[in-house]
Amino acid sequence: MLPPVMAGVDGSAESLAAAEWAAREAARRDRPLRLVHAWNQQPCEGAGPPSAAAQRRVLRQAEDRIRRTCPGVEVDAEQVEGPATGALLHAAERAELVVLGSRGRSGFTGFVVGSVALGVVARATLPVVLVRAGEEASDEHLPAGDGSPSTRTGYQDVVLGLDLGDPCDEVIEFAFEAARLRGARLHIVHAWQEPSPLGLGPGEIGLVHGPEQADEWLGFLDAVIKVWRDKYPEVEVVETVAEGRARSVLVRAATGASLLVVGRRTSERPAGPRTGPVTHAAVQHVGCPVAVVPHE
Incomplete structure (x- = not known):
């Protein structure tokens, strides 16, 4: 079975x-x-x-x-x-x-x-x-032409909150599959902040600033997602990199979504199992259904 x-x-x-x-x-x-x-x-x-x-x-x-x-x-x-x-x-x-x-x-x-x-x-x-x-079932769908709720229209976006410092296959695959099952667009969101001198981030991204850094992050996101675009050619993907705190960026991006997908690291910590601050903020403050996907 x-x-x-x-x-x-x-x-x-x-x-x-x-x-x-x-x-x-x-x-x-x-x-x-x-x-x-x-x-x-x-x-x-x-x-x-x-x-x-x-x-x-x-x-x-x-x-x-x-x-x-x-x-x-x-x-x-x-x-x-x-x-x-x-x-x-x-x-x-x-x-x-x-x-x-x-x-x-x-x-x-x-x-x-x-x-x-x-x-x-x-x-x-x-x-x-x-x-x-x-x-409600209609909350997952786009409104009808007159603005009224409907279950006969297409699905709202599936939103994936992706940490490019730790891009996990289990989380990405769950989001792509969720979008495929719904025939929905997948909106992938990464938040970045100006690095401190002690942590410049992946590669040379931390050596540039402002719009140039956003472009670097977007290029990195494209590279990470390419294999998944190839595996799910039927899924339309839109990518956003935004400067700001990850929890705030993610809550805003998930407004009106049919589903938000976030990850949770399964490794034990001294304080025991935890959801992590970004995932915790998502489950507390996002209005749409939230999928929390465990990963190593």
């Missing part, structure tokens, strides 16, 4: 939006969809364990929504026991892609990502997509 697209569901609005997005992605990839509900037999103090009926209701609600909105997708569902982060990571070992709701249920406003989603992103060995509550 082909590995499924997996969605974690907990009955929240964001997890239902994530499940629906996962169903659309499963259809694009010609994969089955697996809905997973994690429950803890030893909950926080003062809260009792969820009843079996409540657990079944969470999965049934998500299944009903998927069958109503994406009737052609093969769906199965399972309950897993244990602390949510660990249970979801264990279930994800059999998946191709994990999709989670990205806003926590703490009652905060703004783009606050829950601890479970952050924990899975920081530790997963496969791509994780975070989807916000309220995400």
